[in-house]
Amino acid sequence: MFDFPTGLTFHVGNYVSDLVDWLTVHWKTFFDGISNGLLWVFSHFNDFLIWMPWWFFVLVIFLLACQFKSVSSGILFAIFLILIGIFGYWDEMMYTLCLVISSVVISLIIGIPLGIFMAYSKRFEMIAKPILDGMQTMPTFVYLIPALFFFGLGLIPGVLSTIIYALPPVMRLTNLAIRGVPEEVVEASLSFGSSRWQLLTKVQIPQAMPTIMAGINQTTMMALAMVVVASMVGVKGLGLEVLTALGQIDVAKGFEAGISIVFLAIIIDRITLAISNTFQKK
Amino acid sequence: MTLKMEIKEVSKIFGPHPKKTLRLVKEGKSKEEILKKTGHTVGVERVSLDIQEGEMFVIMGLSGSGKSTLIRCLNLLNRPTSGSILVDGEDITTYDRHKLKKYRQKKIAMVFQHFGLFDHRTIIENVSYGLEVRKVPLKKRMEIAQSSLETVGLKGWEDKYPNELSGGMQQRVGLARALANDPDILLMDEPFSALDPLIRREMQLELIDLQNKLQKTVIFITHDVNEAFKIGDRVAVMKDGKVEQVGTPEAILENPANDYIEAFVKDIDRSKIIQAEGVMIKPNALVRLKDGLNVAIKEMKSNGLSSVYVVDKEMRLKGLVTIDDALEAKTAGRSLESIMTDNFEIAAPDDYMQDLIDKAIQTKYPIAIVREEKLVGLVPRAIVLSSLASQ
Numbered sequence A: 001m002f003d004f005p006t007g008l009t010f011h012v013g014n015y016v017s018d019l020v021d022w023l024t025v026h027w028k029t030f031f032d033g034i035s036n037g038l039l040w041v042f043s044h045f046n047d048f049l050i051w052m053p054w055w056f057f058v059l060v061i062f063l064l065a066c067q068f069k070s071v072s073s074g075i076l077f078a079i080f081l082i083l084i085g086i087f088g089y090w091d092e093m094m095y096t097l098c099l100v101i102s103s104v105v106i107s108l109i110i111g112i113p114l115g116i117f118m119a120y121s122k123r124f125e126m127i128a129k130p131i132l133d134g135m136q137t138m139p140t141f142v143y144l145i146p147a148l149f150f151f152g153l154g155l156i157p158g159v160l161s162t163i164i165y166a167l168p169p170v171m172r173l174t175n176l177a178i179r180g181v182p183e184e185v186v187e188a189s190l191s192f193g194s195s196r197w198q199l200l201t202k203v204q205i206p207q208a209m210p211t212i213m214a215g216i217n218q219t220t221m222m223a224l225a226m227v228v229v230a231s232m233v234g235v236k237g238l239g240l241e242v243l244t245a246l247g248q249i250d251v252a253k254g255f256e257a258g259i260s261i262v263f264l265a266i267i268i269d270r271i272t273l274a275i276s277n278t279f280q281k282k
Numbered sequence B: 001m002t003l004k005m006e007i008k009e010v011s012k013i014f015g016p017h018p019k020k021t022l023r024l025v026k027e028g029k030s031k032e033e034i035l036k037k038t039g040h041t042v043g044v045e046r047v048s049l050d051i052q053e054g055e056m057f058v059i060m061g062l063s064g065s066g067k068s069t070l071i072r073c074l075n076l077l078n079r080p081t082s083g084s085i086l087v088d089g090e091d092i093t094t095y096d097r098h099k100l101k102k103y104r105q106k107k108i109a110m111v112f113q114h115f116g117l118f119d120h121r122t123i124i125e126n127v128s129y130g131l132e133v134r135k136v137p138l139k140k141r142m143e144i145a146q147s148s149l150e151t152v153g154l155k156g157w158e159d160k161y162p163n164e165l166s167g168g169m170q171q172r173v174g175l176a177r178a179l180a181n182d183p184d185i186l187l188m189d190e191p192f193s194a195l196d197p198l199i200r201r202e203m204q205l206e207l208i209d210l211q212n213k214l215q216k217t218v219i220f221i222t223h224d225v226n227e228a229f230k231i232g233d234r235v236a237v238m239k240d241g242k243v244e245q246v247g248t249p250e251a252i253l254e255n256p257a258n259d260y261i262e263a264f265v266k267d268i269d270r271s272k273i274i275q276a277e278g279v280m281i282k283p284n285a286l287v288r289l290k291d292g293l294n295v296a297i298k299e300m301k302s303n304g305l306s307s308v309y310v311v312d313k314e315m316r317l318k319g320l321v322t323i324d325d326a327l328e329a330k331t332a333g334r335s336l337e338s339i340m341t342d343n344f345e346i347a348a349p350d351d352y353m354q355d356l357i358d359k360a361i362q363t364k365y366p367i368a369i370v371r372e373e374k375l376v377g378l379v380p381r382a383i384v385l386s387s388l389a390s391q
Ligand SMILES: Nc1ncnc2c1ncn2[C@@H]1O[C@H](COP(=O)(O)OP(=O)(O)OP(=O)(O)O)[C@@H](O)[C@H]1O
Pocket: B014, B015, B041, B042, B043, B061, B062, B063, B064, B065, B066, B067, B068, B069, B070, B223
């Protein structure tokens, strides 16, 4: 009486499974192409990061911070990095960073043009907006599920779901920023006989840049969050260290790996914010 | 005079089905009726205007009367729903994308109410924008932009950003940007409305000066009657998307076509439109320098004047003598020159009555109107005051 009737069952999972099977068979070359392309970019970039002497990387971050923020934050960030190294997570950090940077770059390559297209097309905006809104309310690990279907466990589903998860902010803010350029300014540009391309590149994008930069910052932070979560599907890096520490109830290791993530997050956030602020000043 | 632009029966209707709605306009339905029935707004309704080369043509009307809609048709920021616009004999409404670009690049430029400057570019980069779009080489466009900036008096501000400048200066940048393209036609949509009154007056005078120098065809929009009548060679008055009257300021003032226009020009501030030239009188009496004291006294007495201006034989203004001083000097045996004073006010023929008010209060003698040092007329105090009152 109080239990849910056991006779009332119906499984949709089988159909989805069939569909996925069909797709993976018939679209094999497509998925393999994506997979191989991503792997190539990723492994070369990671090799480069690991090949870099550790002090050189610390120096680069220090100089970036000095340039865009202040000497004191430069020193602070350098200490953070050295601490991560002392904890023994240098390579893991580089791996995570590599994932974040490559996902962000790909997100921007896709997201900015889509955002611009959204600003130009009312219809596309109407379709895209609710989807973007929905994406933002979903829990992060939900993003892993479709990627898992097509690519199994490992790096590629992690990167793909990171790209998709990090896409909305930059797309949304690019759209907003382009639409936010005052009508009169756009008309001024047109009144001098600008082509669409000139209007976009000489006026709309530069005017939208501060807001787009804010979007890039948000996208980067979301990518970092997702890369950590992606350790659940077997992506290596700092996230996996936390996960294994949790599994072994190893508080000391968990703390060190966790604080390393926090350090990395602070460094990435502050530097991208500071860079985006330089666009705001004018 | 040659015809520069011919606007023929231009209408602009906003809404999803403008062409269909046009039929209702042709049937003579009013703007409100059409809006109620179809949800379409009639922005401009069958406007025809001829604009001459080198003319300062002002379009005036209340807010919502369709001024912006009309002027934006002239560079096709708005596509007219019907009608044609001939510029130098070519119908621009038939232009394809390429020809339209060329037309906007070469023939016509616009100055905007809120300046429409590019915040992310320096002043000189703003001014050279039109040249950049035309792919003029960098060095050349910087030269042109520089001289354009100098024309509007902004030398030294090249590397600042727009938000570092005051409103008046920003609009000068807007003007310099338009001029840098060396267009035949300059469109100005309420360019001075966002400026405070003092700056606005200054800009109006500068525009008039500039126009005398450059002789562009200017189409200028304003909702301010005083501004319209002050700067316009001809003025078109718009109401509800239609042109109600076109003519010179004087003609409209003298003969308002209907009650609407009469009401419009009633609260016009005449002191800002009437120039000294229009009210000055020929001097009743004048004394030459060589005439001497006795002639001066005789002139004043026979004309019942208490003072008289002294000029040389080229009519150059030398000074003023009063009857009291003259009589005293005669008994003392002094000369005419020794009693001449410069205790009087002078003004130029194209000064507005507004500027003469203060002077009329300062002095008890008529104001001398001087062009290139020569005395051309007098404006007695009473005339200054009465010209303000008269309707
Ligand atoms: N893009 C548009 N879409 C719909 N209606 C418009 C559009 N632009 C103007 N209108 C309407 O057309 C009419 C004329 O507007 P317009 O802007 O030309 O007036 P205006 O004389 O320039 O007024 P103002 O002095 O306020 O600038 C108004 O009723 C306005 O609401």
